[in-house]
Amino acid sequence: MHKIAVLPGDGTGPEVIREGLKVLEAVSEKAGFKYETTEFDFGGERYKKTGEVLPDSALEDFKKFDAIYLGAVGHPDVKPGILEKGLLLKLRFALEQYINLRPVKLYPGVWTPIKDKGPEEIDFVVVRENNEGLYVGEGEFIKKGTPDEVAVQVSRNTRRGVERCLRYAFEYTRKRNKRKQLTLCGKTNVLTYAFDLWERAFNEIAEEYKDIKTDYTHVDATCMWMVKNPEWFDVIVTDNMFGDIITDLGAMIQGGMGIAAGGNLNPEGVSMFEPIGGSAPKYTGKNVINPLAAICAGGMMLEVLGEGKAADMVEKSVMKVTARMKSMSAGKMGFSTSEVGDLVVKNL
Numbered sequence: 595m596h597k598i599a600v601l602p603g604d605g606t607g608p609e610v611i612r613e614g615l616k617v618l619e620a621v622s623e624k625a626g627f628k629y630e631t632t633e634f635d636f637g638g639e640r641y642k643k644t645g646e647v648l649p650d651s652a653l654e655d656f657k658k659f660d661a662i663y664l665g666a667v668g669h670p671d672v673k674p675g676i677l678e679k680g681l682l683l684k685l686r687f688a689l690e691q692y693i694n695l696r697p698v699k700l701y702p703g704v705w706t707p708i709k710d711k712g713p714e715e716i717d718f719v720v721v722r723e724n725n726e727g728l729y730v731g732e733g734e735f736i737k738k739g740t741p742d743e744v745a746v747q748v749s750r751n752t753r754r755g756v757e758r759c760l761r762y763a764f765e766y767t768r769k770r771n772k773r774k775q776l777t778l779c780g781k782t783n784v785l786t787y788a789f790d791l792w793e794r795a796f797n798e799i800a801e802e803y804k805d806i807k808t809d810y811t812h813v814d815a816t817c818m819w820m821v822k823n824p825e826w827f828d829v830i831v832t833d834n835m836f837g838d839i840i841t842d843l844g845a846m847i848q849g850g851m852g853i854a855a856g857g858n859l860n861p862e863g864v865s866m867f868e869p870i871g872g873s874a875p876k877y878t879g880k881n882v883i884n885p886l887a888a889i890c891a892g893g894m895m896l897e898v899l900g901e902g903k904a905a906d907m908v909e910k911s912v913m914k915v916t917a918r919m920k921s922m923s924a925g926k927m928g929f930s931t932s933e934v935g936d937l938v939v940k941n942l
């Protein structure tokens with residue numbers, strides 16, 4: 595019995611999670627596994643009512659689950675940063691979800707802005723470090739508000755943190771069994787502390803993985819190649835900030851935020867799965883948002899829960915549905931949010 599914590603969150607989060615749960619229920623019957631869900635109402639609305647974002651007691655609750663299924667975080671009436679830091683980043687850090695796994699895969703029939711590239715060429719995965727770097731929130735203001743102001747923001751990279759991320763990436767590349775090529779994305783020519791550590795650790799660990807081809811690209815060049823020759827990539831591993839940036843670019847070349855899913859993984863603990871697109875408040879309640887990112891995140895969750903067959907069924911069904919949709923964008927799909935969910939269920 596898999597115990598799943600459901601956190602629909604803000605904006606369109608609840609609408610897309612509803613479709614994800616619909617698919618989960620249908621696939622559980624077909625693949626024959628059992629699960630139970632417990633819903634939590636953390637997010638912007640609750641914060642406005644109670645002033646509470648995520649109490650420490652809730653963190654302890656989440657540790658008792660096998661996985662967390664998250665909709666979206668971000669509310670138009672809440673100052674940016676409060677929910678992002680207090681909820682999403684707090685969960686990622688407190689549950690030590692040190693990997694953010696983001697597949698960039700173009701499904702059949704999905705429009706990509708890259709001319710002459712199709713599903714054959716756009717199929718790679720970004721392994722983003724998820725607990726360190728600039729996201730630790732370390733820094734200071736000096737002489738704040740004066741003309742001499744200085745703002746310092748620290749990127750913290752520990753050998754332990756970098757190494758566990760790299761080791762995960764090597765193992766993942768081996769298992770993915772596509773081209774067995776792992777690319778380190780960094781900025782060794784400028785960030786000569788942080789990426790010196792990353793590069794040394796990468797090269798040392800590579801010695802243990804002789805079956806995996808390795809290479810290195812600077813982050814700016816990575817952006818260029820992702821657009822020009824996306825087929826060059828199999829798995830990319832990078833730090834938290836660069837991973838954040840290049841996976842938005844990745845989402846665009848795979849058809850947009852409506853289809854991009856991700857997993858915040860603690861391979862030894864509780865992982866959390868989410869559509870990476872955010873809460874899209876202007877579409878709330880209109881039944882027009884694309885639920886496929888949330889459905890795909892649910893598929894990733896099944897994989898990690900050990901339900902590989904069910905995960906496969908979900909992905910194959912999604913691929914049939916994308917082939918019939920007019921667009922991945924909200925309001926232009928040719929179907930409503932709930933109709934897309936129904937179609938995925940039907941094609942399982």
Ligand code: IPM
Binds near residue numbers: 682838870
């Ligand atoms: C993401 C988001 C978050 C991040 C924000 C909401 C804090 O952009 O999941 O990529 O920067 O990691």
Ligand code: MN
Binds near residue numbers: 838839842
């Ligand atoms: Mn992001």
